[in-house]
Amino acid sequence: MIPHVLGLHALIALTVALSAWFLSRYTIPRPPVGRFVRADIAVMVVALVAMPFAYLHVPVAIVVSVFGVVVFTFTQLTLAPVLGGRVAGFAALVLCGGDVAAYFAGWSGVVLVLNDVAVVLLVVGAVNLWVQTAISPAQVAALAAALTLYDTLATGLTSLTLEFVARLDGLPFAPVLATRGAPEPSLVGLGDCLMLTLWPLVAYRSYGRVAGWTAAGVDAALLAVVVAAFLGGGGAVPLLTTLGPLIVVQWLYWRSRPVPVPSRPEVERALEFVPEPAHAVAAQGRWVALADGGVVGEGPTPGAARRAARQSGAETVPVVTFLQPVE
Amino acid sequence: MFGTAMRQLGYAWTMMSGRRFRIRDVRALVDDTRATMEAFGSPGEGSDDMLAAADPEIQEDLTKRRLRRTMKHALAEVPYYRRLGEPGMALADLPPTPKQALRGMPAAFVSDRARPAVLAHTTGTTGSPTLVWFSAYEVELMSSMAALALMLTGGVREEHLWANAISSRSIAQVVAERAVPMTGAGFVHLGMIDPRTALDRLATPLHVPGKRPLISHVNVTASYLAALVQEAERSGWSPRDFGLIEVWSGGEVLTDALRVRAEEVLGAKVFDGYSMTEIAPVTGQVCDDGHLHLPADQGLVEVLDPVTLEPAAPDTTGVLVITPYSSFRDTTLLLRYVTGDLVKTLPESAPATCAMAAIPATSRVLGRLTGTDGLTTRDVLDLLQGERALPLPTRYAVEDDVLFVVSGKDDPTLLSRLEERATGLPIKGIALVETPDDLPTPCQVRADLIEHSFEHAAPVPLGVR
Numbered sequence: 001m002i003p004h005v006l007g008l009h010a011l012i013a014l015t016v017a018l019s020a021w022f023l024s025r026y027t028i029p030r031p032p033v034g035r036f037v038r039a040d041i042a043v044m045v046v047a048l049v050a051m052p053f054a055y056l057h058v059p060v061a062i063v064v065s066v067f068g069v070v071v072f073t074f075t076q077l078t079l080a081p082v083l084g085g086r087v088a089g090f091a092a093l094v095l096c097g098g099d100v101a102a103y104f105a106g107w108s109g110v111v112l113v114l115n116d117v118a119v120v121l122l123v124v125g126a127v128n129l130w131v132q133t134a135i136s137p138a139q140v141a142a143l144a145a146a147l148t149l150y151d152t153l154a155t156g157l158t159s160l161t162l163e164f165v166a167r168l169d170g171l172p173f174a175p176v177l178a179t180r181g182a183p184e185p186s187l188v189g190l191g192d193c194l195m196l197t198l199w200p201l202v203a204y205r206s207y208g209r210v211a212g213w214t215a216a217g218v219d220a221a222l223l224a225v226v227v228a229a230f231l232g233g234g235g236a237v238p239l240l241t242t243l244g245p246l247i248v249v250q251w252l253y254w255r256s257r258p259v260p261v262p263s264r265p266e267v268e269r270a271l272e273f274v275p276e277p278a279h280a281v282a283a284q285g286r287w288v289a290l291a292d293g294g295v296v297g298e299g300p301t302p303g304a305a306r307r308a309a310r311q312s313g314a315e316t317v318p319v320v321t322f323l324q325p326v327e
Numbered sequence: 328m329f330g331t332a333m334r335q336l337g338y339a340w341t342m343m344s345g346r347r348f349r350i351r352d353v354r355a356l357v358d359d360t361r362a363t364m365e366a367f368g369s370p371g372e373g374s375d376d377m378l379a380a381a382d383p384e385i386q387e388d389l390t391k392r393r394l395r396r397t398m399k400h401a402l403a404e405v406p407y408y409r410r411l412g413e414p415g416m417a418l419a420d421l422p423p424t425p426k427q428a429l430r431g432m433p434a435a436f437v438s439d440r441a442r443p444a445v446l447a448h449t450t451g452t453t454g455s456p457t458l459v460w461f462s463a464y465e466v467e468l469m470s471s472m473a474a475l476a477l478m479l480t481g482g483v484r485e486e487h488l489w490a491n492a493i494s495s496r497s498i499a500q501v502v503a504e505r506a507v508p509m510t511g512a513g514f515v516h517l518g519m520i521d522p523r524t525a526l527d528r529l530a531t532p533l534h535v536p537g538k539r540p541l542i543s544h545v546n547v548t549a550s551y552l553a554a555l556v557q558e559a560e561r562s563g564w565s566p567r568d569f570g571l572i573e574v575w576s577g578g579e580v581l582t583d584a585l586r587v588r589a590e591e592v593l594g595a596k597v598f599d600g601y602s603m604t605e606i607a608p609v610t611g612q613v614c615d616d617g618h619l620h621l622p623a624d625q626g627l628v629e630v631l632d633p634v635t636l637e638p639a640a641p642d643t644t645g646v647l648v649i650t651p652y653s654s655f656r657d658t659t660l661l662l663r664y665v666t667g668d669l670v671k672t673l674p675e676s677a678p679a680t681c682a683m684a685a686i687p688a689t690s691r692v693l694g695r696l697t698g699t700d701g702l703t704t705r706d707v708l709d710l711l712q713g714e715r716a717l718p719l720p721t722r723y724a725v726e727d728d729v730l731f732v733v734s735g736k737d738d739p740t741l742l743s744r745l746e747e748r749a750t751g752l753p754i755k756g757i758a759l760v761e762t763p764d765d766l767p768t769p770c771q772v773r774a775d776l777i778e779h780s781f782e783h784a785a786p787v788p789l790g791v792r
Contacts, residue, residue: 023514029371029372029373030367030372031331031332031371031372032363032370032371032372032479033331033335033356033359033360033363033371033479034331034332034359034363034371035359035362035363035366035367035371036329037331037362039330040330114665133366134366134367150727150763187643246405260764262536264534264536266534267534289532301527301531301782302527302531302532303526303527303528303530303531304527304530305531306530306532306568307530307564307565307568310565310567317532317540317541317570318532318533319532319534320531320532
């Protein structure tokens with residue numbers, strides 16, 4: 001049991017690392033116009049919550065077909081920047097075809113491996129798509145909060161998730177990352193994988209290196225606790241019930257940190273400028289160009305002062321100000 | 328992204344169907360585009376297709392549908408056309424609308440159902456200004472679409488500062504002062520002021536948050552650009568004094584010679600466009616190969632023989648005749664409006680192969696006929712602006728087939744150079760005159776609409792050395 005659980009967690013760590021590597025190297029094609037907005041979160045939450053209910057009441061062939069289309073699309077999307085569009089399409093076709101063929105051949109081990117490959121690629125692609133379409137930390141926190149509620153109900157308080165997973169056990173395109181199937185499954189749901197991967201990347205992008213590594217550390221600590229609970233006989237653990245609040249807490253912490261107000265040092269420095277008395281008299285009633293704490297040009301108009309600054313060799317665009325005549 | 332996709336679908340559907348746009352949705356699409364630019368710095372893949380022309384076959388079908396709607400509205404609601412045609416008649420059976428008709432009675436072209444909100448004026452360099460009414464719907468729609476074009480194809484970003492130095496009474500000004508802020512860029516009301524002051528403004532550091540320190544884009548007419556070039560050269564301005572990236576010229580004939588000089592002295596790429604208050608939102612852009620491309624999705628563009636007003640044959644000179652579609656225009660409705668601007672149709676053996684080849688093209692605008700034997704404004708300006716010794720903006724007149732040119736001084740060497748280069752042009756001779764007042768007939772250009780200010784005791788005389 002322990003090797004399967006540790007292997008599963010190694011797969012999760014690999015997924016997070018692959019997503020981060022992908023983000024640093026590749027750009028997912030994005031639509032011409034549009035970025036991630038609140039409405040997208042709402043649509044996702046509704047879809048994620050509604051899907052398991054729907055899938056429990058439709059023929060399993062339809063469920064598998066829907067997941068097959070999703071896997072094919074995201075595999076192609078993920079691999080396209082790496083392999084090119086056509087090769088990626090072919091690779092996605094091979095993966096999906098192989099998964100189905102292995103199922104009909106009764107090779108459950110191969111189905112498990114190919115499903116894991118599909119889920120890892122799906123997570124890498126989906127997370128990168130969201131991050132690269134500028135999903136914000138607040139949106140991830142909102143998604144986490146919504147999924148916390150859902151996961152608590154579906155996994156912790158009811159048997160919805162277990163029934164759903166049991167129904168898809170051993171089938172191609174099952175939305176779980178697994179190292180062993182029934183009767184003693186060792187698996188984590190697609191939603192858990194997405195949130196475990198998404199937050200560290202978004203935190204890194206939005207708040208910096210420390211926030212990103214902290215988020216990854218929190219993921220690792222949480223998984224360690226889950227392993228301990230699971231091995232201690234705790235049964236199915238609703239991971240998002242804990243992960244969601246942890247993401248929200250991290251978001252609240254990082255957003256509460258003061259954000260420096262943008263400044264314009266060249267204007268600040270120009271305001272501090274006090275002309276030498278002799279110069280103040282000589283240049284009174286004229287425009288002066290200021291840069292690096294001193295006068296770099298002067299003229300009867302602001303443009304002329306700027307031009308004089310350029311002619312005197314000033315590299316930067318100076319600030320121009322009018323020297324009032326001395327009373 | 329789901330919402331944006333839905334709005335894009337709605338926008339595409341309206342473009343296809345020829346119905347009225349939902350302004351709220353178009354504005355939301357502008358906001359989405361701006362948010363995209365602010366988040367990523369550029370649009371995603373396929374943005375070119377958003378504003379590009381459709382497949383020719385689809386375009387033809389769309390044109391028919393849009394024309395049907397436009398004709399229906401105009402024949403039922405516009406007094407001028409109600410008297411001229413009858414419901415169900417084809418556009419080709421309707422005689423073209425001369426400029427004089429609109430100028431003479433603008434109210435006759437305003438739809439009975441219209442809710443006029445803004446009155447724009449043409450510059451009237453060829454006579455009295457023409458008055459054109461627009462509704463709030465039209466102004467908002469044109470502004471939103473201009474904002475989309477500025478962001479998606481014009482490369483305008485939040486950091487830029489866009490200055491307008493065109494007639495304050497034109498619809499282009501009304502649209503630009505709304506469209507540019509929609510993109511997040513800053514809009515500067517420069518105005519057509521004394522060129523000395525304008526150049527000073529362009530060189531003045533502004534240093535406001537989130538923007539470049541200097542004006543990055545300026546929109547001018549060609550003659551005002553000429554005035555800026557002359558003043559910049561005379562006063563020793565350097566391209567390094569400015570922060571200009573792009574100069575947009577429109578409303579008048581822009582020659583290659585002037586464009587090159589402007590690029591040299593202002594340090595920015597100069598773009599040549601075509602627009603006119605009466606036919607808004609139909610606009611054209613000149614490509615690198617020197618074609619004028621006029622998209623077919625906002626209005627029907629015809630090139631007619633200037634005399635017979637029948638379709639011009641390939642590789643011949645014709646006049647642009649434009650019908651803006653009623654999905655964009657609901658106040659002053661114009662059918663087959665004769666712009667008076669001459670172009671040359673492209674020869675069948677040499678269709679456009681440039682990056683904008685999918686958009687219908689003609690030659691650049693040739694201007695008007697000047698004198699006899701087909702001499703056009705462009706012929707004369709190409710000749711004169713190729714000669715740097717002549718003052719800008721170029722002023723001339725043709726009388727009895729003699730080209731009178733304002734040169735500022737008597738210069739036999741210059742005259743002989745011009746005469747040599749004019750070989751082949753249908754003129755009998757060239758005469759140099761000192762000032763615009765010495766021309767046999769007045770030569771008015773848009774740069775003459777200069778606004779006075781208190782910064783200079785006397786305005787700079789334009790077009791003289």
